[in-house]
Amino acid sequence: MSGLFAVLRRSPRASAGLGLLLVLLLLALLAPLLSRYSPTSQEFGTWLKPGAPGHLLGTTALGQDIWTQLVYGARLTLLIGFTAGLIATAIATAMGLAAAYFGGRTDEAINVLLNVFLVLPGLPLLIIASAFLRGGGVWSIILVISLTGWAWGARVLRSQALALRNRDFVQAAIASGEGAGRIIFSEMLPNLAGLIAASFFGTALYAVLSEASLAFLGLGDVGQVTWGTMLYWAQAKGSLLQGAWWWIAVPGLCIALLGTAFALINFGIDEVTNPKVVHAGRATRVLRKKSAAPVKAAPEGQALLAIRNLDAGYVTPNGNVRAVRDVSLDVQPGEFLGLAGESGCGKSTLAFAATRLLDAPGVVFGGEARLAGQDLLALSPEELRRVRWKDYSLVFQASMNALNPVLKVREQVYDAMQAHGVRDPAQLEARAKELFALVGIREDYLNAYPHQLSGGMKQRVVIAIALALEPRLIVMDEPTTALDVVVQRQILQEIDAVRRRLGIAVVFITHDLSLLVEMSDRIAIMYAGEVVEEAPAHQLYAEPKHPYTRRLMSAFPPLDGPRERREGIPGRPPSLSVTLPGCPFFERCPSRMPGTCDVQKPARAELEPGRSVACFLHSPATVQSPAAQEVAVYDKRSVV
Incomplete structure (x- = not known):
């Protein structure tokens, strides 16, 4: 019964449909109480109009009561x-x-x-x-x-x-x-x-x-x-x-x-079993308070992307899941920022929430994401369409599967450019060939269908599409996961070369920390929806500060030197559907301090310019997050 009420609460259409059906069922079940006549009785006057004494809906040509026939007829009809x-x-x-x-x-x-x-x-x-x-x-x-x-x-x-x-x-x-x-x-x-x-x-x-x-x-x-x-x-x-x-x-x-x-019940079933049906084509839902004071943005002319106190997650029947918790992060122009952490730590949710691509039932509870000073979370759908691919673009995980199998590659490369006003065929063709040269594909493959390309070539095509309008920022969500290591290295080298040539900033998401150490300018480590450490790549590799980062660094073996026994991180991450009063890494941390780490949340302390860590080993400061309090308000609302 509680499951039924949950469905009704989540779907107004199902509620209306079931309510209407219940009324009709009650008509059938309570027929003897709603009328004292027999549905086949012909003892009344003929052609009586509705409202006649004793006949709510009048009578038939045979002298039968229409109201009685209606409620008794509901029985057999519904049966x-x-x-x-x-x-x-x-x-x-x-x-x-x-x-x-x-x-x-x-x-x-x-x-x-x-x-x-x-x-x-x-x-x-x-x-x-x-x-x-x-x-x-x-x-x-x-x-x-x-x-x-x-x-x-x-x-x-x-x-x-x-x-x-x-x-x-x-x-x-x-x-x-x-x-x-x-x-x-x-x-x-x-x-x-x-x-x-x-x-x-x-x-x-x-x-x-x-x-x-x-x-x-x-x-x-x-x-x-x-x-x-x-x-x-x-x-x-x-x-x-x-x-x-x-x-x-x-x-x-x-x-x-x-x-x-x-x-209506069928529409409700679609809403409950597949929220994407309802929210298809819509931008990420932003539930932050309209009256909330603006979050302090990065100084003008510094960060290209400034994420401030971002809280995002997913609305489920059992409560809200906070997959991103009060995250603040900057991406500088032309910078290669690596975002690392084990699976389920919130990396992809952070990227999709900040760029308004978090599909239902994902939502943004609070915070800001400013691209060149413009808050992406405040844009209308039409404004977002003008910004995407032109100011920022994305390469999804296994995005090679996003290519339409029945369209030639040329048409799909043209698509983003045409959507932003490039109509001249000669200009489109020249740009497409230039993009293929950038990512290392022969231009004659523009006439191919996706199935005629290898996995690595399809991934290069998707990256070429993301580069088509030379955006200032590209977000890449594990774009090389499905490729072999040789092709991975080739594509990453090409990405880095294009990035340096065009001055494009890249946010690269992966759980492979060793890969980021080699490619990134700066690395941010995420755990349980929070950024726990942020530092230049060479500093993070030489001297990781957070216990979680040290554990990640020791989880992969070096390519040279004596053989060493490597161990994983014992335990598992905490549930993101509950409030975490202390450090999220407390249960798995070898350096935990009971009475401190488990009852207070450490604030991110800046150890030196460009380097910060959220750990009581390096700072006694605790966090006081207004964004977390704002999320608690939405947790009580049963937002759908």
Whole structure:
């Protein structure tokens, strides 16, 4: 029950849809209490208007009470809808999953059956099937609708299940010897739950509309009272000719309301199971207080990118996760800044939050990110589009997969330039060739499709696109992770050479500290969402100050000298969904001081110009962060 309330709280559409459906269900369940008449009783006057004494919605041509027929008709209508929906969805799920999982002849046979049902016209098929089962009552109608309404859902589920079938976790389950039943029901089915629920509501609406269509044509059991048979008798008795429009309007409105409820619930399922559907194409949500005092920015003409007291994270049903906690960081013009730390420490979240590319359910709780004095978090979507790729650009992790497989490389290189007003074909072509020369690719590959390029070449293409408009800043999120070490080195050398030639600043994110020591001007170390140490690369390598940095430095072996035994860092990082009262590294730190490190948060102390560390070993100062207090306000709001 608590899970249901959580869904309602997170999705206003689902709340409205379920509320409307509940009203209709109550009409059906409480029918004997809402009317004292029988729905088939013909003891009243005919064609009474709504509001007549004892008849809220008037009477029919046969002297039946329309209100009574409406509430009792809701029973059979909802029974047909829900039962046929359940049966058809069960058939669709079984067929779709079986076709996707077993493949081969099973998939071919099910596909043939699917195509047969999808090709046949729906209403004629219903009419023919109902003619054979005529006289079987409500259950024959349910059976007919169930057997004709499963194919579309099965096709959709099969396509999604095929994608799941090739996912690594399913392949691992197969390799470990798990049975087909367990893989289908434990591994695949839970990942399709949202789609199956949406399929059910869609099929239930199809069942209600199908029953109404059959009844209206006189092919159902018109002796039963449903919303469909009400429409049949209203049409048969010429209610519109008699001016009794309400006889048709009331059941028609109820069917429309039921369809609206199902549609709203489906929208709500999309919102809850896939927030990206709702927030697709939108900039990162910024939830900082509008009335908050401006954060002190870097002095004019110094930092190109100035991040101040940035708090960002993710909104989940179980509370907010603060993946970036009160981070302040500067990037100077032309500087190569390395951002390092183990996986899950907040590196990518920091970069995406600062550049307004943090996808839902990610949000920025507070702070500022100023590019050349302009606060990126305060820009409108249109202003952001004008700034991106021109003033700053990004190279994502495994971004080689971002290339469109059906477009030639030339078109994709042109795209960013055209979006920023470069239209002359000769200028576009010249710039594309220049970019390929910069990143070390022959210009004839402009005519190739992405699948004709190697992984390293595709990564170079993406970097060329990021350089197209010569932005002042490029953020690179582990751009060489999927490449072999030889290609990695080649690409990094080319990035560094281009950076020095064009004077572009680079923020390079990786967990490979040894790589950054060689390439970077300056390195910032992140742990549990916080920057714990920042220093010039050569100083950090020669004399790391923070215990976490020392542990990271000792985790990789040197290339020369005697062999040494290397050890990892014991323990694990703290949960980012809870408030950390002290140093986040306390539990894993070999130099921790109980009573100090676990109850107070160390402030970042500047040991010398350009070098700072957040550790009580180097400074007794503690942090007093107004940004953290601001996040606590949003934690209490259940922000969605």
